[in-house]
Amino acid sequence: MTQPTKLSAEALLILVSLAEAPKHGYAIQQDIALVSGRRLGPGTLYGAIARLESGGLIEALSDSGARRPYRLTPPGAKQLGAELESLKSLTRTGMRRLASR
Amino acid sequence: MRPELILRLYPRAWRERYGEELLALIETQWPLGLGAWLDLLRGALVAHLHPLAADRDAARSSKMTARPAIALRLTMWVPLVAVSIAAAMVLIDFWFGRGNDWSAWFSLAMPQSLDLPQVRDVYFNVNGTWVEYFTFKSEELNDLALHLKMLALAFAAALMWAVVARRLTSRNRPL
Numbered sequence: 001m002t003q004p005t006k007l008s009a010e011a012l013l014i015l016v017s018l019a020e021a022p023k024h025g026y027a028i029q030q031d032i033a034l035v036s037g038r039r040l041g042p043g044t045l046y047g048a049i050a051r052l053e054s055g056g057l058i059e060a061l062s063d064s065g066a067r068r069p070y071r072l073t074p075p076g077a078k079q080l081g082a083e084l085e086s087l088k089s090l091t092r093t094g095m096r097r098l099a100s101r
Numbered sequence: 102m103r104p105e106l107i108l109r110l111y112p113r114a115w116r117e118r119y120g121e122e123l124l125a126l127i128e129t130q131w132p133l134g135l136g137a138w139l140d141l142l143r144g145a146l147v148a149h150l151h152p153l154a155a156d157r158d159a160a161r162s163s164k165m166t167a168r169p170a171i172a173l174r175l176t177m178w179v180p181l182v183a184v185s186i187a188a189a190m191v192l193i194d195f196w197f198g199r200g201n202d203w204s205a206w207f208s209l210a211m212p213q214s215l216d217l218p219q220v221r222d223v224y225f226n227v228n229g230t231w232v233e234y235f236t237f238k239s240e241e242l243n244d245l246a247l248h249l250k251m252l253a254l255a256f257a258a259a260l261m262w263a264v265v266a267r268r269l270t271s272r273n274r275p276l
Contacts, residue, residue: 006275006276007275007276008275008276011275011276024122025122025123025125025126026125026126026129029126041136041137041139041140041141041144042123042126042127042130042137042140042141042144043123043137043140043141043142043143043144043145044140044143044144045126046119046122046123046126046144047144047147047148048276049119050115050118050119050148050153051151051276052276054153055276057276065121066121066122066124066125067122067125068122
């Protein structure tokens, strides 16, 4: 079984944003700022979108246009779920260790 | 500067696929702040180092496969090596005092007498006798300290460049 590619923080934020509904670049940027308080720069955002699309984790809904929406693909949803589970486990362990200090 | 000019920094296939969307996003934030400019420059560099399949195919057909990444990998250690050589030259120059004698750099033989940048001085010791000693000239030491400080800064910058270049060209870059 091949190990899934590790996600960068930006890629994870984009996948979380697209888990709600398909969005175009500007809407993804706004949603990430709202959810995480972090504003991704345009170069970082589209760099991550390009990598996610070429990795098959997201796909564009229409062929052209300046406001092309993207959506999560089934492999993208699966990898996001695995990544969030891993973070949940890390968070649980961290909180338990903090509480036992 | 027009926002369209920024797109010229990106590879052709990347521009054709995402250019229009990126431009629309940039226009919502125009005029851009310094952080956004730097972000776009970094994005363009990463797009060249990790090209889309179409750009990779174009590069392969024109025999330019992964040229930016290879060039960056080749230049990664050059500043570090250059600074290390400069540091060695400064120390040798200080020690042998032969900065103008270029033949000395290529000679493995030790000099007959060390021409140290020293001055003779004396002081009275507790027994009331003269004690003769040698010390470095203070201006020589100041020069050395200044050169070493500059080299330390250059070394730090070269090290940072090596780390950044290594990260940018990493094959295991996360998505």
